[in-house]
Amino acid sequence: MVLKKKQDYGFNGFHVSTIPRAPRSIRRRGSIKKPVEDSQICAIDLLATLAGKLLQESESSSASSNVAAGKDRLNISKDGIKQELQDDDKPLKGECLDQGSCEGIVFVSKLASQDLSPKYTVKQFPHAVHDAVLDCTSTVASPDYLDKVGCDVMVTCKSKNIFGKVPCKVERGSPDCGETCGDLENGAEIRQDAEGEESGGLTMANRCSSKDSVELCMKNPAQINSDSNVKLSLNRDSIPNASFPKHRNDVKIGIIDDDENSYRCNQHGTKIKAFRSSPCIGDQRIRKLLTSRYWKVAPKLKDCELSNTDGGIKPVFRKRKFCGTRKRYQRETTFKRRKLFERHMVVASDGGISSESVTNSPEKNMNTEMGGSAAMLHGVSGLSSSVISHQASFNSGDSHVKFSIKSFRVPELFIEVPETETIGALKRTVMEAVNSIFGGGLHVGMFLQGKKVRDDYKTLRQTGISHNDNLDTLGFALEPSPIHPSPPLHTEDPPFLLPSDTSQLLTRSPDPPTFDSGFSDATPDPSPLTNLGNQVEKIHDSVPSPTDILTDKTMPDSRALVAVPAMSLEALAVVPMNMKTNRADLVQRRTRRPFSVSEVEALVHAVEELGTGRWRDVKLRAFDNAKHRTYVDLKDKWKTLVHTARISPQQRRGEPVPQEVLDRVLSAHAYWSEHQAKQHGKHQVGTLRITGPLAERDGIGQDI
């Protein structure tokens, strides 16, 4: 059985083979974080594991999956996830992969402190037509355990089948688990009630970790890619025919809060609260993912280590931090966040802000309408999803489809500023965040049934949008900068591949951060695709090539609809990377923020004291509060300053920097060049002062 491959890890002892690496920079931060980190579990992983098991069981009905085999043990194995997936895949692969559409199944196993060993069975029927895509994700949570063990497990199952048949079922065998997952058919999601609220599954990790009993490992997207056989997607699209409505209320997917380091769940339900407190776990990973623009990460396994015996790769995310109190880490976090923040300024979440309702007159051309609606926004930064209420149609003959876009939601923005920050500064920060979103120009993305509609040349009808049906599943999203809208993209992007990482999500582009749910809140039932889901998916999925290939080949005709959920451009971009086809632009460049004179002065001052080889220190000293200025930026700026100081004033551009400051730049540069700077430390200050009389200001930290 596949299951066997899984490793049983002692309840307490399971440590993923994490490979602790010594922090590179000994200088500072290194030591703080680690111990706990390793021990933490990712809810996602668990879920994944569980799902996998379920799936597996279904596959081999006879198999008595011991999901929770050991009484005292945790069955979860990090490896398990992948391995299982792989294993499972094999069987499935034939079916699914060949079809090209199978999404990985995630499986989560439960933690059972004791006898509890509920069985979950997931069945998939990869019957899908070869064009069809399936996504199944299931996570199982059992409240009981939580109580007992302290970990809550939540299971959510989603399945998506393009064709509407749902391949996934989840069954719960154990009494302990309060509820049964029920069928996941048609993409419905089922979630058992978990005690925790927001974090849901994620939270689990925290708890678990606290007890030390379990560790969860996140998979590294990269690895997944490497494995390429399986994709994991926590969330996926809804099924076309849809049965979402049924469950949707029940399940919500947590959203990852980049800054917080925690996953959040958007839930309607209240249950989740318990979870919420736990921070940490996935988020770093996520961040990273987000951060890496192209998901390059995949190829690099640096961060992860593999303990794969089976050949399964299990990357463990090493970087997890301990998430204790936020404050404590604030600084660090801040720093790290920066990246995320800058690149992905925004994380989308439920909170929609601006809304305008627009009713477009019927047009056949979606694009046209879209443009109109976008305009309406006034630059509001609604990135994510839009809700559309479709209204009906007119002429029967040439049917027109009327769209009413009630609002574009603004993704949740996470901003962190010191208490000492001024209101003005805060406002600027917010403005920047918003601007960053729009910076590259907005584009409208369209999603139908959770899939991104890429083919701009298809008619609505061809795409499946007709006046008399489900416009509910239609969603628009504002996307950051454009990538070629349609045709080119899809060629390269395989829909499925999306996400991989890295999310890095980091790009500023709203997209990544944005999860759009294709459908907005207004709609009674948000589409099953939740933003989170997407994120999650990203994380897990990095399925590489196979999928891609399949996709491309497989869906020539159906291209218009891509399985891409709410993925943002970035996500898309990412994929290509792997593929090798880059879309250069997907990654949005950071908005340009010219250094002000005061910043230059602060920089110069700091360099005078610290030298030119200690940019991190310079950053800390003079720009600690300027989140958008990284040490690399400072170094670059210094480089340009030196250059600027050497050229004639006429050749200089931008805000003129006082000659006096430039003189100091040259002096400091000369000085440190000869002093090999780096080591000396700070005493030299006096020496340098030569140049300038005054103008020493302290850091500009406040500038935002």
Add this chain to the structure above:
DNA sequence: ATTAGGG
């Protein structure tokens, strides 16, 4: 994570 450079 930082540093150093090239682009």
Add this chain to the structure above:
DNA sequence: CCCTAAT
């Protein structure tokens, strides 16, 4: 500013 290699 971005991207990378090397630490």
